[in-house]
Amino acid sequence: MVGDIRNIIVIQSLSDKEKKTGKILYDDIIKRHIDYLQSENLKMTREFHEVLDKKSFVEILHFYGINSQYMNGGIVIHLEMHGSEDKDGLILCDNSFISWEEIVDLLRIININTKNNLYITMATCFGRYMFKGVSDKKKSPYSGYISASKKVIVDEIMDDFTMIYETLIANGNLVHSYLELDKKGSNFFYMDSETTFEKNFEAFKNNPNFRKQVLDSANETVKKRFGEIVDCEMSNYIYDAGLKQIYLQQKQNFLF
CATH class of the missing domain: 3.40.50.1460 (Rossmann fold)
Structure with missing residues (x-):
């Protein structure tokens, strides 16, 4: 217990x-x-x-x-x-x-x-x-x-x-x-x-460099595959999906 x-x-x-x-x-x-x-x-x-x-x-x-x-x-x-x-x-x-x-x-x-x-x-x-x-x-x-x-x-x-x-x-x-x-x-x-994780992830997510890093990585991948730059709507989608994936992965790593 x-x-x-x-x-x-x-x-x-x-x-x-x-x-x-x-x-x-x-x-x-x-x-x-x-x-x-x-x-x-x-x-x-x-x-x-x-x-x-x-x-x-x-x-x-x-x-x-x-x-x-x-x-x-x-x-x-x-x-x-x-x-x-x-x-x-x-x-x-x-x-x-x-x-x-x-x-x-x-x-x-x-x-x-x-x-x-x-x-x-x-x-x-x-x-x-x-x-x-x-x-x-x-x-x-x-x-x-x-x-x-x-x-x-x-x-x-x-x-x-x-x-x-x-x-x-x-x-x-x-x-x-x-x-x-x-x-x-x-x-x-x-x-x-768990509260420790949530507090730290919130600070991580609010780092102004974090969004830029996620979108820069996504843009580079899309450009290599399709020769295009993602538009604003797609950028928001990619960011939300990336954020969710990082959250779940880090939470799995952190908690028992």
Whole structure:
């Protein structure tokens, strides 16, 4: 079932001057609830990682890229670090930067290994913009993710993710847990892989160069075959047909 989770991984990269919200969430909620309160039929694995820089963050994701094929059930990776003010990636505790494109390339391996059962929760500012790093020409790097589109503060991170993970450990499903959070209102939102595809394809379609590329290619083909240039009506037909074909092909490539 979509959203069913059997493995929780927390990755934190916060400076010593900051409240270690990821470790608190892991120790007080995730570890304690799994070990002492969770029913045996839902029993989950749990891991915590403190990363100090981009290199160690990449190594952890590489590790799960290799080992996810041996992990049973859905995986949720919870990220506790800062989002870039430019909305183009994440900032590690040593101020090193990793782009969305780099992150999703690492996540994609895990998602493929788990057959589209990777989920991400992000206690970061501007985490919602991760979808901009996704390529429609490759498989989706996640089934879905929970994130914020703006700046978030420590108190709401602690309150909202405490609720999400308490509910998740009790019911076993991340989507259901998010819906419970959504009832009370939150700055964190859920986005699935299909919505990611639609958003990115819309941006792709609206690129002013896209229509020109489709029509130039069609004109070249028609001219070679028939020695003619297509008229305006035929151009519109060719464009619509080409757009539909590209949409279906990219969607097939992207989704599982």
